[in-house]
Amino acid sequence: MTDHTRLPAGLPVPEDDGAAAHLPGAKVPGVELQGTGGTAVRLDALGAGRTVLYVYPLTGRPGADQPDGWDAIPGARGCTPEACGFRDHHRDLLAAGADGVFGLSGQQTDYQREVVERLHLPFQMLSDPARTLERELGLPTFEAGGLTLYKRLTMVIRDGVVERVFYPVFPPGEHAGQVLAWLRDNPL
Secondary structure (H helix, E strand, C coil), X not given: CCCCCCCCCCCCCCCCCCCCCCCCCCECCCCEEEECCCCEEEHHHCCCCEEXXXXXXXXXXXXXXXXXXXXXXXCCCCHHHXXXXXXXXXXXXXXXXXXXXXXXXXXXXXXXXXXXXXXXXXXXXXXXXXXXXXXXXXXXXXXXXXXEEXXXXXXXXXXXXXXXXXXXXXXXXXXXXXXXXXXXXXXX
């Protein structure tokens, strides 16, 4: 059985393929996504402050297999360590100027709700199974196991505009600390 909380050694490092270069300065579309808190969240109405929105491909569950070849896909593995990093740094992120933190994937809300409960996440996950943000913002994707999944990236959204993009993200378990350092280095 795979331990989703730890990253194996030797994972391939994703390279910047330029697929997110168009995002800084982009206006966030008026997309409404179901959140694990039981309500829909409208992305263009997040408020005037900064919101951290980390996008990830697929969170694994204990006892469930990942798509074949998952560990060989650069940047695919690590959603659980990434979520735990944002959980562990949540208070610090808010103290450094983030008004909110959200995770987002194409997984269904019920699946994400289990992840929020199991990992004790203090923030909501947003569900985008139709990959609306792929169409509206041009978010990068990849194919695995017959699924089209989001590539891992993080957007800092401010006043309805993408202020900063982290892409590619590696290693995912250390990424929340990278976002925290950027927020501290770039106060409002």
